[in-house]
Amino acid sequence: ELDQGKTNYQAGTDFENIVRDSLKFLGFTIDHAHKGGAGGLDLFCSKPYPLVGECKAGKKIPNDTAVQLLNLGTLRLNNQELLKKTAKLIIGPGEPTKQLMDAAIVHGMAIINPETLEKLVKLQSQYPNSVDLIILKNYLIPGQADQEVEKYINHVSEKLKLRSHIVHLVKKLIDNRDNHTVGVEMIDGAYNFSNPPQSLTHPELHEILIELSSPLTGYLGRIKGTDSKSDCFYFLRDLPMD
Template sequence: MSTLVIINTAFPLPAPDIEALLQGHSIVVMPRIFMNPGRQFALYPTDTSINALPTEQYYRSNFLNTARHTLEEIEDDTVLIKAWARCEHCQVIDRPDYLNLLSQLTVWTKEALLKTLAQRGHIFLAYLRVYRLPQPLEIPVHPHPRFIPLPETLTITEETPVFGNLFFKQRCLQMQQRQSSPYPELKALQSAIASLSDRNFAAKEIQQEIANFLIGFSARPLKSIDSDLLWIEKIAQVANSPDPKDFQLLLEKSFRKLGFTNSPTNQGEETEITEEGINLYFDAPYPLVVTSPPIWKINGVTPTVEEVIEGVNKIIAKEDKPCVKLIVTPSKLTPDEILEAKLSQMNVIHPETLQRLVELQAYHKGSIDLIKLQNSWQNVWGSADETIQQYLADIRHILELRSLIVQLVKHHLHNAGLKDIAVDALHRVYITSNFPELLTIEEFHEILIELSSPLTGYLGRIKGKDWQSDRFYFLRDLPAMS
């Protein structure tokens, strides 16, 4: 059984520095105080106001996009804590001759390190062994610059480290003996393509491949990027375009991405642009009519919702089948218009909601169950944005739990030096690890079976004489939610 760890304080660090620890780019931080080895604490993300230089000059180019994105997620009133750490060693640096190499082994620029040394007179370099929390902890913002008391004590285990024991020791030895990176060419290539990764998915995949290789054993699995995200991320933006053909194309691609199709008899007749807007029809896995009222004007007049509904009813009458009816509109409908849609048994969603649906399908193929989605649409007529958001939240919870379980198997076997583990022993580890959902051993076993199916292949299974004697082993990562 894993040793329980009690955490009752948090230590504030710049959010990008914490993200660098979580992604395996670094194992060190620069606290303003000397940190005693053995001290354990949660990692409290802050802005970068304590940094010696602006963000663009402080972080290396291959990490700068991540730093910016991490800072954008900081809230004014609450802080989301994702990890805890134990200080393994604290080194004092008071000479500049090590800083060039230190920059190569971390995410900080040499200029940032020189400026920090000049301001403080020395640098405390704390080596942190970092572990992910089973469930992020949200707490109020606290202004204290040093250790912060947590509103509730965390009781956790060491089952989800960012690095395994051996690899962490290797990284510590590399830094303490001042050994440069063994792959300088890859580091240079990573920096060279960093500026392209936001707009070029091929560059982003290469950058992730390089990062995954350089950090070695990591709890952050490599995720294959779906090139369709290039147009998926433009759905909400194009919905406001004055040219209906642009949005017509994205609408059709979106619903096909989700899994809607047409039989051969309906090919070529399912999409049209009329005065009432864009109309799409799909007949599998169930009949679906999608319409998007135009934001453009026809003869100086924008069609009313009643006219749009009338156009949809014409399609339904032509198909002579009961249909799910969906309006996708960037406009804010009035209460009377929502009521009109509700009386006509139609759902209304905004393009942003559609975009989130399709994004989830792109990141986790097959995660959108169209039959369950149909139930969501049919449970509430009228405005359906909140219903769909809840549906997406439920899927994210299911995926996140399974991702955590795969990581649990991976790290427990690695740390214990085992090849496989019995279901009852693994369930005991799960129970003591403070996971977000309490599962019985039967429920836990069902998820393990699901994850070890040949169609998923995240875990392997050694079948026992009965389900209680089944044993499981790690095969591949299930990417965590983005």
């Protein structure tokens, strides 16, 4: 039994480390003073906003998880008011008990499955900086939050598909012409007949074209005109979608 207990402890520690690494990859600043373990807070992230978390590797997420998180969070933050504003997260593959679910809703704790966290990591890995942690916070609703986080992932994916479509359209327009640039007016006209993922106004399309031609993204290049209607763009690299 001692060996089994040690195995469970090790499994829990390994799980904590995976969760911690995943959150760090997404852009959270992890306070490494908190290593979890017996009597310790599993997770504390200080930026971009405070987040406290408990990791539960077992088949069930026990009743006392919410109490643990509240107590340890209070000890860590040493400020009851700050704890109320702090994001609270419970991560585990098991099913939360009804009592825990009720407590999580009352105390504003989001419960998510590791698979949901893995999907966020995959999105961030394929499209660096695509996960906006400030916006993600709005989807970490009290109680079981997997469906809400999935909504966020789908929302980001749709935005990426739209941008991929626009990059491909610019490339196609240039391939069909002798000139290596194409004007925003021509892109706007062609966009409406390109079976677009969504309709866009001219200013909306222009804004996305500028975003895609930023040095930080670098999918398109831009030759600035005298006004927004005389800008020209050219293709630099693909934005592939799975």
